[in-house]
């Protein structure tokens with residue numbers, strides 16, 4: 237129920253870098269995600285801001301299961 | 313608990329004006345804090361540890377508050393690296409403020425700096441260390457020894473994650489102390505009774521759409537900054553100045569709203585901050601002719617001159633047509649000469665940001681930058697106990713009973729016309745703690761909740777129902793864009809008399825349009841469109857206050873730079889602005905030049 241809006245709000249972050257990247261991701265990719273990827277995205281959104289940003293900028297490779305969505309985040 | 317949604321309430325508003333407040337759920341707390349950034353959580357901790365029942369509301373998960381973005385550090389004259397003392401820190405802060413800072417509050421803050429830093433260390437904050445085990449400190453712009461002498465080394469940091477570490481430390485500690493967090497809740501309006509006393513807030517649970525009145529014997533705002541009123545902003549999207557808008561709507565004035573700090577180097581087009589560290593390492597700015605133009609503006613400090621000086625230089629270059637790119641609207645920050653090794657080891661975060669947002673790898677290419685709105689010096693007027701003060705009964709600084717504010721949303725005023733780097737994290741800790749202590753004292757005297765007025769939440773509910781019922785209205789996104797562009801063009805780094813005059817009119821038009829916004833989604837659960845429309849209404853209050861205050865101040869001081877009045881004018885303008893929403897009225901109050909115990913620092917020319 238209202239998954240999209242919920243996700244959109246959880247893309248509101250303390251780091252402007254993440255606000256921008258996540259907004260781009262929502263606009264470009266969110267609608268195309270399958271169930272598994274939606275789950276990955278939610279897991280990523282639960283991470284602290286700096287950890288998520290590190291993963292997006294490749295400093296941390298993190299959990300292998302999250303790679304598909306992470307790769308999209310790295311692209312936007 | 314039964315949840316009453318907006319629909320039922322709408323109906324109630326039309327039909328039974330007096331029953332609404334009965335219809336909405338009320339909950340009682342000793343204290344309600346709006347905002348879970350560093351300021352709100354430091355205050356909450358004080359109260360919870362004293363055994364009080366505290367509710368903390370936040371639009372986002374607490375550790376996602378904007379404090380997380382602070383990298384540089386927190387200032388305190390520990391003297392761990394070079395000799396230092398609080399009195400020198402005080403001098404730097406007064407001078408940095410361009411003498412608009414209140415010297416009693418500045419003394420209070422600088423004297424307590426070491427204590428709050430050690431306290432945070434004790435709570436588990438992972439500060440960087442020197443080899444001898446003491447807290448590591450780094451130098452920052454505006455810090456001096458001996459009242460304007462050699463560079464001081466005053467900022468304590470936890471790598472480039474100081475804000476992050478601070479939020480996590482405070483959050484853990486609050487959880488242990490049983491602070492009750494209301495996450496993804498948005499406060500809508502302040503509740504004041506007939507006597508003007510504050511009795512709590514009306515708030516919206518974003519997840520369910522439920523509206524609730526949170527009644528409290530003490531209400532603290534710690535809602536952070538509002539730099540999203542500008543198109544070029546380093547602030548995260550949540551920084552919409554809600555606390556200021558709620559205060560203004562409730563008749564509380566806003567202080568010194570014309571003073572906004574522009575950081576010289578935000579990434580062109582997106583605003584993301586490129587820290588001073590780049591220029592500290594030897595990076596410098598270029599115009600379209602490849603000229604290192606800062607040499608002309610600040611022959612000594614060059615690219616490391618203070619933020620307001622560098623921002624003005626960039627703006628002048630742009631104005632005189634020496635900007636880069638097709639529209640000549642940005643300048644370049646060059647650092648390739650530092651070499652790949654230095655960039656990779658000392659500035660890795662900066663490199664990532666440049667690649668991601670400017671598609672420029674600084675190892676080879678310069679970063680396109682523009683001056684970008686960064687910090688709000690003004691805010692809700694308070695004294696150094698965090699009590700909100702306003703000229704509303706008999707005196708010019710009368711305490712608004714039950715109401716407190718700390719952090720970036722408050723104006724104590726320790727930053728005056730211009731904030732020094734790393735003084736804000738200090739501000740939020742010192743005054744967060746002080747406000748907590750003061751609230752504990754006040755609560756001992758006020759043992760009972762005041763009676764909630766019958767119409768406590770009417771205004772907030774009326775705004776919600778207006779939004780719900782609006783037909784043929786305006787788009788939130790479009791009006792928001794117009795607001796930001798208007799502020800950027802008419803009230804940016806340099807301010808021109810005709811532009812300000814037009815700006816006041818234009819922002820007035822934006823304000824009218826914002827009152828007619830329409831949202832397509834009328835549902836209750838997670839209605840982000842509704843939240844964004846409400847945030848826009850808040851941005852409008854902050855923007856109008858800024859424009860009106862800026863138009864009136866006919867001098868240049870700190871971050872407020874008027875083209876027609878290029879100098880500071882202490883005879884006429886050594887005073888704080890107070891903006892009242894009703895009738896957009898302005899009033900002024902004197903700067904507190906008398907410190908608590910030491911001699912006053914009289915205004916002098918500010919040179920670096």
Ligand SMILES: Cc1cc2nc3c(=O)[nH]c(=O)nc-3n(C[C@H](O)[C@H](O)[C@H](O)COP(=O)(O)OP(=O)(O)OC[C@H]3O[C@@H](n4cnc5c(N)ncnc54)[C@H](O)[C@@H]3O)c2cc1C
Nearest residue numbers: 347348349350351371379384385499536719720734736737
């Ligand atoms: C990129 C960047 C880097 C910085 N670096 C430094 C630095 O190194 N050193 C330094 O001293 N300063 C720095 N600053 C400034 C400093 O980080 C901020 O001024 C400070 O963190 C503000 O803290 P705060 O607690 O007042 O507000 P915030 O941390 O912004 O918290 C505001 C809180 O209020 C909540 N809120 C807002 N409105 C509502 C509402 N209507 N209902 C419910 N909750 C609401 C939010 O959810 C949030 O929890 C930096 C600023 C930026 C932008």
